[in-house]
Amino acid sequence: MAAIVDDQGVLTLVSNDDFQFVVPKRTAFASKTIRNMFNKNTGYIEAKENRVRFDDMNGVLLEKVCEYFCYKEKYNGSRGAVPEFKIPPEMALELMTTADFLEV
Amino acid sequence: MEERRADVLYGRKEPEDERYPAMEKGINARDIQNRARQERRQAQLALEQQASADMERLSGENNNGEGDDVDGENEIEEPAESSAAGARRSTRSRRAATTTKQHDEGEDEPMDDAPDSDYEEEEFEARDEKAIKASSARAAESGRKRRRSTTTITVNLSTLGVESDDDLEVAPTASSSKKKLAKSQLKKAKKAEAKKVKKARRDAGDEVSDDDDSDYGNDAGLPAVLLPGQIAFCAECNCRFTVTPYSRPGPDDEGLLCNACGKKNAPVEAAARKKKQVTRTNKKSAARALLDGDSGGVKSLQELCIELVAKHIDDVEMLGNIGTYNMDKICQIISKNRSLNDHTMKLFLEPGNRTINLYDCYKIESDNLRLIAAVIPTLRRVQLKFCGRMRDDCLDYYGAQLKELEALELYGAFNVTEECYVRFFQTIGKRLKEFGVSDTSRFQLAAMEALVDNCPDLEVLRLRTLTNIDDQCIRLLTGLPNLRVLEISEPARDLTDQPIIDILNTCGSALKELNLDGCTQLTDAVLEAIHESCGRLETLSLQEVDLLTNKGLSLLFIDWSINCGLHELNVTRCINLESSGLIRIVDHSGHSLERLSINSCKLLGKETWDFISQFELKELEELDLSMVRTVTDEVVEKFLKISPQLRVVRAWGCHKLTEAVQLREGVHLVGREADILS
Numbered sequence: 001m002a003a004i005v006d007d008q009g010v011l012t013l014v015s016n017d018d019f020q021f022v023v024p025k026r027t028a029f030a031s032k033t034i035r036n037m038f039n040k041n042t043g044y045i046e047a048k049e050n051r052v053r054f055d056d057m058n059g060v061l062l063e064k065v066c067e068y069f070c071y072k073e074k075y076n077g078s079r080g081a082v083p084e085f086k087i088p089p090e091m092a093l094e095l096m097t098t099a100d101f102l103e104v
Numbered sequence: 105m106e107e108r109r110a111d112v113l114y115g116r117k118e119p120e121d122e123r124y125p126a127m128e129k130g131i132n133a134r135d136i137q138n139r140a141r142q143e144r145r146q147a148q149l150a151l152e153q154q155a156s157a158d159m160e161r162l163s164g165e166n167n168n169g170e171g172d173d174v175d176g177e178n179e180i181e182e183p184a185e186s187s188a189a190g191a192r193r194s195t196r197s198r199r200a201a202t203t204t205k206q207h208d209e210g211e212d213e214p215m216d217d218a219p220d221s222d223y224e225e226e227e228f229e230a231r232d233e234k235a236i237k238a239s240s241a242r243a244a245e246s247g248r249k250r251r252r253s254t255t256t257i258t259v260n261l262s263t264l265g266v267e268s269d270d271d272l273e274v275a276p277t278a279s280s281s282k283k284k285l286a287k288s289q290l291k292k293a294k295k296a297e298a299k300k301v302k303k304a305r306r307d308a309g310d311e312v313s314d315d316d317d318s319d320y321g322n323d324a325g326l327p328a329v330l331l332p333g334q335i336a337f338c339a340e341c342n343c344r345f346t347v348t349p350y351s352r353p354g355p356d357d358e359g360l361l362c363n364a365c366g367k368k369n370a371p372v373e374a375a376a377r378k379k380k381q382v383t384r385t386n387k388k389s390a391a392r393a394l395l396d397g398d399s400g401g402v403k404s405l406q407e408l409c410i411e412l413v414a415k416h417i418d419d420v421e422m423l424g425n426i427g428t429y430n431m432d433k434i435c436q437i438i439s440k441n442r443s444l445n446d447h448t449m450k451l452f453l454e455p456g457n458r459t460i461n462l463y464d465c466y467k468i469e470s471d472n473l474r475l476i477a478a479v480i481p482t483l484r485r486v487q488l489k490f491c492g493r494m495r496d497d498c499l500d501y502y503g504a505q506l507k508e509l510e511a512l513e514l515y516g517a518f519n520v521t522e523e524c525y526v527r528f529f530q531t532i533g534k535r536l537k538e539f540g541v542s543d544t545s546r547f548q549l550a551a552m553e554a555l556v557d558n559c560p561d562l563e564v565l566r567l568r569t570l571t572n573i574d575d576q577c578i579r580l581l582t583g584l585p586n587l588r589v590l591e592i593s594e595p596a597r598d599l600t601d602q603p604i605i606d607i608l609n610t611c612g613s614a615l616k617e618l619n620l621d622g623c624t625q626l627t628d629a630v631l632e633a634i635h636e637s638c639g640r641l642e643t644l645s646l647q648e649v650d651l652l653t654n655k656g657l658s659l660l661f662i663d664w665s666i667n668c669g670l671h672e673l674n675v676t677r678c679i680n681l682e683s684s685g686l687i688r689i690v691d692h693s694g695h696s697l698e699r700l701s702i703n704s705c706k707l708l709g710k711e712t713w714d715f716i717s718q719f720e721l722k723e724l725e726e727l728d729l730s731m732v733r734t735v736t737d738e739v740v741e742k743f744l745k746i747s748p749q750l751r752v753v754r755a756w757g758c759h760k761l762t763e764a765v766q767l768r769e770g771v772h773l774v775g776r777e778a779d780i781l782s
Binding site: 068072075078082085089092093095096097099100102104 | 402423429
C-alpha cells in the first residue's frame with residue numbers, strides 16, 4: 001500500500017512543557033518519523049489533528065529540532081557553502097537520541 | 105616675452121620673487137596653480153621632444169653640434185653665479201628659444217608658457233649640475249652617442265634626487281617632470297600637436313631641438329627610478345604625496361597613485377583576491393569530501409550531534425542510553441582523532457553489551473583493557489585494534505572471565521607471548537568461533553598448534569602481517585574443517601603453493617572468503633585449487649600476487665560452474681592480467697560482482713573496454729580503476745552505462761580522465777587529477 005501523504009499546510013509540534021511550534025508540513029517531513037505519522041493509510045490521530053505531541057522533548061529541544069528542519073529545507077541540495085548548524089554542546093547527547101528517534 | 109605674459113596672468117610684477125626666491129610667501133594657491141601650469145607646459149614640451157626625435161630619426165642630421173652648445177652654455181653660466189640665479193638665467197635663455205617656437209600655440213593656451221620660478225629653478229639647477237658632469241664626455245661624442253650620454257644624465261639626476269642635501273627641493277622636480285611625461289601622453293591629441301611642433305621646429309632651428317632632446321632624456325628616464333621616500337604627484341588627482349613601496353601604479357601604468365586614489369581600487373582587488381581564495385578552498389574541501397565519500401549537502405542532525413559529542417568527548421561524564429549505533433560511531437570518530445584514552449574508553453563500557461569495538465587502544469593501559477572484561481562479562485565479540493599495551497595477564501583474564509566469548513580480534517598486541525596464546529586457546533576451547541591476530545612476531549607454530557587442537561569449530565581466521573608464520577604453520581590449518589573465512593595476508597615469510605592448496609582441498613568447499621594478499625610466491629596452481637574446490641566463494645582477494653598469469657586467471661573463471669559468481673574480487677597489482685582474463689572474469693561473475701578492483705593492471709587496453717561494454721554489471725557498486733593508464737572519460741562512461749548500481753569509482757593516477765566525464769547523480773569519482781590538482 002503506497003504511502004499517501006499530504007504535505008500541504010502546516011502542523012503543530014507540542015513539547016512536554018506545552019510549547020507549540022507551527023511548522024509547514026513540508027518542512028517537518030524532513031523527519032521520517034513525523035512523515036510516517038501523517039501517512040493517511042495508517043490513520044494515526046496526529047494526521048487528523050495536524051498536531052504532534054512529544055512527551056519526551058522539552059521546549060528548548062523541540063525548538064532546536066524545528067530550527068534544524070528549517071536549516072535543512074533551506075540548504076538541502078544547495079551547491080554553495082553550507083553554514084554550520086550550531087548546537088550547544090550540552091544539548092548534543094539529548095539531541096542525538098532525539099534525532100535518532102525522529103530519523104533526521 | 106615671458107615676463108609680459110606672467111604679468112598678464114598674475115596681475116602684478118614680481119621681480120623680488122625671482123631674485124630672492126627664499127622670500128616667497130610659502131606654498132600657496134598660486135604655487136599650486138603654477139605647478140599645474142608647469143605640468144601642462146612640460147607636457148607640451150614632451151610632445152615637441154617626441155616630434156623632434158621623430159624628425160631626427162627621419163633626417164638623421166644636424167645633431168652633432170648641439171650637445172656642445174648646451175654644454176657650453178651651462179659651463180659658462182654655472183661657475184659664474186650661485187646656483188639659483190644661474191639656473192634661472194639659463195632657464196630663460198633656453199626659454200627664449202622655446203617660446204619663439206611655442207608662440208604659434210600660445211593663442212590656444214596662453215597658460216602653457218607661464219613661468220614658474222620654483223620648479224624651473226630646481227629643475228634646471230639639477231640639470232646644470234648633471235650637465236657639467238657629463239659635459240666632457242658628451243662634447244666628444246657625435247649624434248647617436250649623444251643620445252646615450254643624455255641617458256647618463258638622467259641617471260645622475262635620479263641619484264642626485266636621493267643623495268643631495270636639499271633633496272626636498274630636488275625631489276619635486278624629479279616627480280613633476282616624471283608626471284609631465286604621463287600627462288603628455290594622456291592629454292593631447294599627439295599627431296596634431298606634432299605637426300605644429302614640426303613647423304615650429306623648422307622656424308626655431310637647431311637649438312630648440314637640442315634643448316628638447318635633453319628634456320626628453322630626463323623625462324623618459326625618470327619614472328623607472330622613482331624611489332620610496334620621494335615626493336610625487338598622483339596620476340589621478342594631481343595631489344602631492346610621498347612615494348612608498350606600496351604606491352600603486354596609475355591607470356595605464358603611467359605614474360603612481362596617491363594613497364587615497366590607490367585605495368579607491370583596493371576593495372575591488374581585495375574582493376577579487378578573496379574570491380579566488382574562497383574558490384580554491386572550496387575546491388579543496390570538495391576534493392576532501394569526495395575522498396571521505398561525503399555526499400555533501402546537509403548532514404543529518406544525528407551525524408551533527410555525533411560529531412559534536414566526539415569533539416567534546418573529554419567533557420562527557422556518561423553517554424547514557426544512546427544506542428549501539430551512536431556509540432560505535434562516536435567511538436570511531438574519537439579513535440580517528442586519537443583521543444580514545446583511559447578516561448574516554450570507560451564511556452563505552454556499557455554493562456550488558458554483547459560487543460565491544462575499540463578502534464584505537466594505543467593509549468589504553470593493559471589494566472584498563474582488563475576492565476573491559478570486568479565491567480562487561482557478557483561480551484561475545486571483542487575487537488581491539490592497536491592494543492600494543494596489552495600484556496599476558498589481560499588475555500589470561502579475558503579467557504577466564506568472558507564465559508560467552510566467541511570472537512576475539514587482537515590487532516597489534518605484540519606484547520602478548522606465545523605461551524599466553526596457548527593458555528588462552530586451552531581455556532576457551534571449542535567456544536571460539538572467530539579469531540584474528542596481526543602485527544606480532546610471537547604468534548608462531550606452538551600457538552597455531554594450540555589453536556587448531558583446541559578450537560576445531562573455528563570459522564573465521566584472520567592472520568595479518570605476522571612475521572613468523574611459515575609453510576609449516578599454514579599446513580596445520582588443514583585441521584580446521586569449518587573455516588568459512590580465511591585470511592593470510594602479507595606474511596613476512598614467503599609462503600608456497602602447497603600448504604595453501606592443502607587447505608583449499610580440505611576446507612575449500614565451505615570457504616566464502618579467501619584473502620591471500622601479499623603472498624607473493626603463489627602461482628597459478630593455487631588458482632587451479634580454488635577452481636576445483638571453492639564452490640561457495642564470494643570474496644576473493646589476490647592483491648599483489650604478481651606471479652599469477654593471465655592464463656591462470658582466465659582458467660579460474662572458465663567453466664567454473666560450481667561457483668555461481670563472486671561478489672567481490674580484488675586483483676590489485678596482478679600485473680599480468682590482460683584483456684582476455686578480465687573478460688573471463690566479467691563473463692563468469694559479472695552478474696554478481698559488487699566490488700571489483702583492477703588497480704594497476706596496466707596491460708588492460710582499449711580493446712578491453714570495447715569488449716566489456718557488451719556485458720552488464722548490474723550489481724557493481726564499487727570499482728577501482730586506479731593506475732590503469734588507458735582509462736579515459738569514455739571508459740568510465742561505459743562502466744556507468746553497464747552498471748546501474750555503481751556508486752564509487754576510484755581512479756587515482758588515471759591521467760587521461762578529465763573533468764568532462766559525464767557522471768550520474770550520486771556517483772563518486774575519487775582521485776581524479778582534475779579534482780586534486782587545482
